[in-house]
Amino acid sequence: MKVAILFSGGKDSCQAVKWCIDNNHEIVSLITVVPKNTEAYLWHYATVEWTIFSAEALGIPLVLLKCDKVGPKEEARELEKVLKRIKVNALVLGGVGLQKTQINAVKEVAKKFKIKVIIPYQNYSSEQLIEEEIKSGLDIRITSVASDGLGPEWLGRRLDEKALEDLKNLSKKFGFDILGEGGYYDTFVTDAPIFKKKIEFVDAEKIWDEKTSSGYLEVKRAELLNK
Numbered sequence: 251m252k253v254a255i256l257f258s259g260g261k262d263s264c265q266a267v268k269w270c271i272d273n274n275h276e277i278v279s280l281i282t283v284v285p286k287n288t289e290a291y292l293w294h295y296a297t298v299e300w301t302i303f304s305a306e307a308l309g310i311p312l313v314l315l316k317c318d319k320v321g322p323k324e325e326a327r328e329l330e331k332v333l334k335r336i337k338v339n340a341l342v343l344g345g346v347g348l349q350k351t352q353i354n355a356v357k358e359v360a361k362k363f364k365i366k367v368i369i370p371y372q373n374y375s376s377e378q379l380i381e382e383e384i385k386s387g388l389d390i391r392i393t394s395v396a397s398d399g400l401g402p403e404w405l406g407r408r409l410d411e412k413a414l415e416d417l418k419n420l421s422k423k424f425g426f427d428i429l430g431e432g433g434y435y436d437t438f439v440t441d442a443p444i445f446k447k448k449i450e451f452v453d454a455e456k457i458w459d460e461k462t463s464s465g466y467l468e469v470k471r472a473e474l475l476n477k
């Protein structure tokens with residue numbers, strides 16, 4: 251099946267790429283939507299512009315689409331610009347906990363082009379999926395946090411088994427989703443077995459807002475390295 255993948259460069263969308271490869275689907279394109287507004291409803295914000303490196307590391311074409319709309323339906327309609335141009339049978343989404351309004355907004359647009367929407371891990375629990383992602387060998391970095399219990403020390407931290415144990419304890423204590431669904435934290439994958447090259451953040455700064463107890467990793471320079 252010919253597919254396109256909604257791609258943020260994070261753990262869930264990279265795991266979706268792995269799923270497509272494992273199931274012998276032809277990945278025609280990655281689609282990255284770059285929101286101009288940090289309040290974007292559907293799209294990730296932190297480090298999303300570095301997906302150009304992810305696409306090269308994966309060896310998969312990338313369509314980069316800038317979006318200044320806010321709201322699920324308005325943001326999803328921006329996809330029409332891409333779906334008009336590419337020939338695919340399905341649009342693949344990562345993650346498990348997309349709200350119905352988000353899924354329906356994307357499905358509504360895809361339906362116009364007779365394109366299926368596939369969410370490979372929608373029947374997984376958040377804990378099941380994050381454990382699967384770590385087992386898959388993804389080198390996951392935390393790029394933004396917005397929850398009690400997640401301080402600036404998490405920015406740039408590698409999400410490995412030790413970090414996962416810490417996350418499990420904090421998610422129970424503070425009540426956030428361990429996978430980050432709902433915007434509690436975002437990630438970026440710098441390396442994986444499916445990558446032909448790896449990404450290194452050469453110059454990055456932690457931006458922290460004490461008032462909101464949230465922050466993000468501003469990557470100023472990155473390099474694509476041979477493995």
